[in-house]
Amino acid sequence: MLKQFEQHFKDLGYEAPTAIQTAVYDKMVGDQNVLGLAPTGSGKTVAFTLPALANLLPGDGIxxxxxxxxxxLAIQTSRVMRDWAKLLDLKVAALTGGANVKRQTERLKKRPEIIVGTPGRVLNLVNDRKLKLHLISLMIVDEADDLLTGDTLDTVREIAQSMPADVQLGFFSATDTPILHELDKWFGQEVERVDVRxxxxxxxEVRHGLLQVGMNKRDQMLKRLLAIPNFRALVFFKQSSTLRKTATRFYHDHVSAAGLTSDLRQVQREKAxxxxxxxxxxxxLTTDVAARGLDIPKLPAVINYDLPDKVNEYxxxxxxxxxxGEPGQVISLGDDHDLRDLKRLLKETDYELVPLYFNGRALGTERPTAAAVQANETAKAERQATAKPTATAKAKDGSKATAKVKTSGGAKPTVKAETPNPSKKKKHKNRHTKNKGMRKKWRDHDEEK
Structure with missing residues (x-):
């Protein structure tokens, strides 16, 4: 590690490099092609940033x-890399879809050494000859298991073909997929596999819980979970339409929530x-657009509003x-059938799925007893009774109006307030009745003439 990096590493509070950071550093500095496999949250961004920057020369173009x-993820990565690049007087430019193309083109004129972008926008700028890749010495494909699928695979390969034939390659992922075993076939170079999972x-420590809730009750359950002190959560949906309905309902109910979907403008997504x-x-509230790579420090919980269909998604x-090293809680919502399917999906993994129950203002693994449920209902009723206004009210003139209590035998007392009912509407005089006297007066006046 460079001396400049060692001091900054300590300043950021890191005690020692993680397994993936140690495993790939020397290989990447030595110009080897690498596939790095490591769990989520293990520092993969820093793992490829430090060796990649060590070989760059300031002022020599991209x-x-x-x-x-x-x-x-592109914006997050560019911020991390910029923090380290400034130590070597290197510049970073982010090229993402949804952002202003002209502004990005202006940034390219400043000759940054590092580009972080989404494949679609990068390829568009290459085809428009606004971005030239003939000086590229290293290409990193982050979240490779996701990017090397479908049409995106073709886009990534087309970008690679615009670079020198001997460009160094780095692939990083948290999960393994078949295509990661065939990288030499798709990119024409041998790639060394480094797996530290x-x-x-x-x-x-992350606990994985199952909370049985029907589809129509899930919004209500999210509101109840907010009663837990210091509770925050990333909530995953399958469909943007379902997410928007929940977000709209929460907006009108003044619930502390916001949506993050791919159809929002970049400014809106960044703000959320x-x-x-x-x-x-x-x-x-988000879809799988936020499932990969995003670093949200000390996030207490993740909620699966809709359950994933694939193990990698989970x-x-x-x-x-x-x-x-921070603790976490995963809460998967669903009916009995949904939760059985999730168990079946994850049976080959090491995840231990435990039933959860919401009792009072806390989540627990023990099914609440009838007595506990009754106690919670009683406490809730008492809170509501305390919140109700007293029988003494103020009349319109500011004087206090007392309430009369009538009792009849053993019947419960009824409260009858003497204050006027504010819900009654004030009667307005009929305009025709009001003008009837005037019309008669004028008729009499005409007869006298």
């Missing part, structure tokens, strides 16, 4: 390009994420909590 699957110990990171909102979603 030499490094990093591809990310989403705008949020079994060696990494950076993840904190920033508000959530800084604690201004407590629920961030792995990346739950990887948002329990990062860098």
């Amino acid at each position: 030499q490094l390009i990093v591809l990310e699957p989403s705008q949020e 079994d060696q990494d110990n950076t993840q904190g 994420l920033q508000d959530f990171r800084q604690g201004r909102i407590r629920l961030l 792995v990346h979603r739950v990887g948002r909590t329990g990062r860098m």
Whole structure:
């Protein structure tokens, strides 16, 4: 590690490099092609940033390009890399879809050494000849298991073909997929595999819970969970339409929540994420656009509003909590059938799925007894009774109006207030009745004439 990096490493509070950071540093500095596999939250961004920057020369044009699957992840990565790059007088430019193209083109004129972007926007700028890649010496594909699928695979390969044939390659992922075993076939170079998933110990204790809730009651359950002190959560949906309905309902009910979807403008997406990171909102409703790579420090919980269909989806979603040694809680909502399917999906994994129950203002693993339920209902009723206004009210003239209590035998007393009912509308005089006397007066006047 460079001396400049060693001091900054300590200033950021890191005690020692993680397993993936140690495993790939020398290989990447030595110009080897690498596939790095490590759990979520294990410091993969820093793992490829430090060796990549060590080989760059200030003022020599664009030499490094990093591809990310989403705008949020590209912006996050560019900030991390910029923090380290300034130590070597290197410049970083972010090129993401949804942002102003002209502004990004102006940034390219400043000759940055590092580009971090989404594949679609990078390829568009290459095809428009606004971005030239002939000086690139290293290409990093982050979240490779996601980017190397479908049409995105073709886009990434097309970008690679615009670079020198001997460009160094780096691939990083938290999960393994078949295509990661065929990288030499798709990119024409041998890639060394570095897998530290079994060696990494950076993840904190994460509990995986199942909370049985029907579809129509899930919004209500989210509100109830907010009664837990200091509770915050990233809430994952399958469909943007369902997310928007919940977000709209929460907006009208003044619930501390915001939505993050791919159809929002970049400014809106950045604001929602920033508000959530800084604690201004407590629920961030999102789709799998936020499932990969996003670092939200000390996130207490992840909620699966809709359950994932694939193991990798679950792995990346739950990887948002329990990062860098912090504890975390995963709450999967669903009916009995949904939760059985999730258990079946994850039966080959090491996740221990435990039933959860909401009791009072806390989540627990023990089913509440009838007595506990009755006690909670009684406490709730007492709180509501305390919140109701007293029978003494003020009349319109400011004087206090007392309430008369009538009792009849053993019947419960009834309260009857003497104050006027404010709900009664004031009677207005009929205009025709009001003018009837005037019309008669004028008729009499005409007869006299």
